[in-house]
Structures are given as structure tokens and as C-alpha cells.
Amino acid sequence: MSLMPFGDKSLDLSLPHVMGILNVTPDSFSDGGAFNSLDAALRQSEKMVQEGASIVDVGGESTRPGAAPVSIQQELDRVLPIVEAIKQRFDVIVSVDSSTAEVIQGAAHLGMGLINDVRALEREGALQAAAKTSLPICLMHMKGMPQTMQDRPDYVSVVDDVASYLMSRVAECESIGISRSRLILDPGIGFGKTLAHNLLLLKHIEVFKEMGAEVLIGLSRKTMIGEALGLPVEERLYGTMGANASAYLKGARIFRVHDVKPHVEMLALMSRIEREI
Secondary structure, three states, rough: OOOEEEEOEEEOOOOOOOEEEOOOOOOOOOOOOOOOOOHHHHHHHHHHHHOOOOOOEOOOOOOOOOOOOHHHHHHHHHHHHHHHHHHOOOOEEEEEEEOOHHHHHHHHOOOOOOOEEEEOOOOHOOOHHHHHHHOEEEEOOOOOOOOOOOOOOOOOHHHHHHHHHHHHHHHHHOOOOOOHEEOOOOOOOOOOOOOHHHHHHHHHHHHOOOOOOOOEEEEOOHHHHHHHHHOOHHHOOHHHHHHHHHHHOOOOOOEOOHHHHHHHHHHHHHHHHHHHO
């Protein structure tokens, strides 16, 4: 058993866990606008909890390619009421997908259990805000910014380059007292990568696992699935599941997805097979 605390709850990360996506934005690539009212967000949260999600990940700033930035106040207004309402109603870990110090601080006061930052705490004040919470942190790699990240992304060696960046962020966290045991790493599938880059990262998940932190994968319905299989966004479930199954076998343990139930069932059975003696 490998227990990791997430605020008022803990997870055994020797087992796989599903993180359900709750975008409370008007412009996310797959479900933009679907859950940006409190009632709709709570209905979707309840559905994901019932389907077995260990974590509900609330995001108030779209990070799809080309996404426009939002103001701090906009993000606070979108995220904090939903974090508070979910924690009042459901027995689930609430993660917040944010790079903003004020959002991190506010959500922590309301019971957030995980900081999930696509900018790996590089935005001004985010590192210090995260350190003060004592919460676990997911550090993700993104090349560039959402507005430009898919403009001809280039690497010397994508696996080595992403691993080097994440190790530099781990070192930065450790330098201000954030223990590596609090850190989760995400190679950032689709964030400034071509299809070939994404496939290489997924092939070598063990490189990130060997860095001494748990690994989170977020590739649900992404363009790479569409490019690899020639499918529109609404038909990418099976491709998403195949890629996540591969990542699980290579050591990933947290899976950020839109489709909770099929992933919970798939991963439960894969885990059972792995543990059977």
C-alpha cells in the first residue's frame, strides 16, 4: 500500500485512480460550456462520483490550443463556488486545475485536496502559494503557452527534454521545502507536442515513474487520439482507453478523463489481474 494524503482524504497509489474532468469554462475543447453553471457542475460531479471517480478536477481556465487567458477574478468566480459546493455534498477529493496563486489559496481554504497545474507552478506567486497549503501538487510539462503551444513544437529528444524540465521543477519545489513525496508528474500529452512526441512520451512513462513521484496522465479525447485513429472528438473513447491502459502498465496511476465509468472498470480489472497470485 502506498498512501498519499490529499487534504482530508488519502489514496492508495499502488492502485489506479480516475480523476473526472469538470471544466467550468465556456471554451474547453471537448465540453466547453456544458458544466459552467453550479447546478450542471454538481449534477456532473455526482455522476462522476457515483461512477467511481476518486478525484473531481475543477478547471476555470481553458488550456486547449489557442485558448484565451482569463482574469484572476473570472477564474475565482468560476472555480471557488463549485469547489465549496462539491466538498459540502460529496465524499470525494477535489482537485483544482489552476496556475493562479489566488485560486490555489482560495480553493485550499475551501477543502481542495490537490493542486493540478499545467504550468508547473511557474506563474508568479504560485510556488509559494502551493507550498503554504501542504497539499500534493501535480506538475505538468507544457511547451510554450496555450495560445502558441502547437505552433511547430520541436525538441532535441522529447522524453529527455520533458524529463529534464520536470526534474528542474521538482528541484525548485524541494528548494522551498516541498517534499518530493507531495509531487505528482504529468508529461503533458498534447501540450506543445506532435503526435510522434505524444506517442514517444506514452511509450516511455517509466522514465517519469523512475523520477521518484507518481505519474498522472491526461489525454482524454485529445487531438492525438483523433490523429492516430482518424476520429472526431466524440468518437475517441476507445482510443483514450487504449492509451491509458498502456500508461497504466508502464506505471501511471492517476488518469484524468471525461468518461469515468469505463475507465474505472477497465483499470479495476487490469489492477486485479496484476495483483492476482
